[in-house]
Amino acid sequence: MGFSFxxxxxxxxxxxxxxxxxxxxxxxxxxxxxxxxxxxxxxxRAVAAGLIExxxxxxxxxxxxxxxxxxxxxxxxxxxxxxxxxxxxxxAGIQNLLAETADASAEDYDRVMAVNLRGVWNxxxxxxxxxxxxxxxxxxxxxxxxxxxxxxxRGNYHxxxxxxxxxxxxxxxxxxxxxxxxxxxxxxxxxxxxAEQMVAAGQGxxxxxxxxxxxxxxxxxxxxxxxxxxxxxxxxxxxxTGQSISVDGGFxxx
Ligand code: NAI
Numbered sequence: 001m002g003f004s005f006x007x008x009x010x011x012x013x014x015x016x017x018x019x020x021x022x023x024x025x026x027x028x029x030x031x032x033x034x035x036x037x038x039x040x041x042x043x044x045r046a047v048a049a050g051l052i053e054x055x056x057x058x059x060x061x062x063x064x065x066x067x068x069x070x071x072x073x074x075x076x077x078x079x080x081x082x083x084x085x086x087x088x089x090x091x092a093g094i095q096n097l098l099a100e101t102a103d104a105s106a107e108d109y110d111r112v113m114a115v116n117l118r119g120v121w122n123x124x125x126x127x128x129x130x131x132x133x134x135x136x137x138x139x140x141x142x143x144x145x146x147x148x149x150x151x152x153x154r155g156n157y158h159x160x161x162x163x164x165x166x167x168x169x170x171x172x173x174x175x176x177x178x179x180x181x182x183x184x185x186x187x188x189x190x191x192x193x194x195a196e197q198m199v200a201a202g203q204g205x206x207x208x209x210x211x212x213x214x215x216x217x218x219x220x221x222x223x224x225x226x227x228x229x230x231x232x233x234x235x236x237x238x239x240x241t242g243q244s245i246s247v248d249g250g251f252x253x254x
Contacts, residue, residue: 003234006031009082010233011075013065013123014092016043018192019142022222023089023229024051024058030230032087033057035078039064039092057082065092065119075126085130087233090123091142095194096156098203109156116160117167124171128180136179138233141168143184143244145252161186165244172242181241183232188248189219215250 010027014020016038027034028051036051038044041062048060059081063074079085096112099105120141131137146154147161165184172182189195189210198207211219228247231237246252 003030003230003236005087005230005234008032008086009035009078009084010087010089011035011037011078011085011127012089012091013037013063013119014142016040016047016060018194019187019190019222019225020089020091021047023091023226026223026226026230027087027233028054028056028058033082034059035074035081036060037063037065037074037078037092065090065122066114068122068125071119071122072126075123075130079130084134085127086137088123088127088137088139089142089229089233090120090127090139092119093142093144093194095198096154098153098201100153101155104156112156113160113163116157117163120164120167124167124182128171128175131180132175132178138180139168139171139182140229140232141182141184143168143186145186145188145246145248147184147186147244148246148252168244169242176241181232181237183237183241184244185225185228185232186244186246186248186252187220187225188214188246188251190222190225191219192222195219210251213251214248215253218249220247220249 010032012024015024015036036044036047045060048058051058061074063070093116097108141164143164144161146158147165151158168184
């Protein structure tokens, strides 16, 4: 399915790697001007430079989504560069350190919540301030299958990802009658640098076991999440808001 975002502006956090990078590329190929936002400023700028070289419109911005002022500045810079903000994909996220609840550290809780939940809150706040004035916009937040079920030793991550769905539904309600839609996407196991880091951290057996439990029998590709994000951001989903769409090879259905 081809979507057109010609004349539109998209902002993607965590845009320098994995799911975010695939979505950045998809938005650019669909005609959007894209703000590539990442805590790795150098990588964000390199992605944007590659897109510009290929004839697309892009800007690379370094930003820690956990920092409210940095997020505010990033949204302002995006609007200053391209004049508007039509579609945001709040995707930046990190894993927790594996630990059962009795042993998990407060530092890990704060770190994961700051990026995975406060980060989404920060982004929505300033994106919505702009979209509210503009009178239009779409937001897709990146939750996870971890936003729908529990996960032993993964409580901090799963709690944050459940929270993303709560924030998304609440904002969707607030703006439903104001031409702004807010949805969440819940990826299953997607092969990205994050998945490779989990293998490197000794979680390879767990991921292999999980892959066996996926009804489709395989992990997903970042581009398969990008397709869902573009649909949710496009004018082909105009009656869809407040939803959490699983893109997981059928993993969560049982
Ligand atoms: P990744 O690790 O490949 O990419 C994440 C990007 O986010 C990196 O470029 C990183 O620099 C950036 N980032 C990290 N912290 C940041 C911060 N504080 N501010 C701005 N940028 C920051 O990860 P992947 O796999 O592409 O994950 C993207 C999202 O998808 C995350 O929210 C993750 O929780 C979620 N997800 C991933 C799944 C998977 O199997 N890969 C499954 C379910 C959800």
